[in-house]
Amino acid sequence: MKSSDTAPTASRRTLKLAVMAAVLGVAGCFTAAFSFAGTEAQATEQAETALVATR
Secondary structure, three states: OOHHHHOOHHHHHHHHHHHHHHHHHHHHHHHHHHHHHOOOOOOOHHHHHHHHHHO
16 A cells, blocks of 8 residues: 555645645746846946945
8 A cells, every 4th residue: 555545635735735836946946047147247326326325
């Protein structure tokens, strides 16, 4: 008998939902990392002004 056969249906459904959420989260992180990896990070004029003002 498989261990998954003894688990309640609601428990399996919750586990499946948690695994799917984790997979989608990891995929989203990789998608964001690869899409922003090719672009240069540039500070805006406003951010530079704020940095000088705090010195």
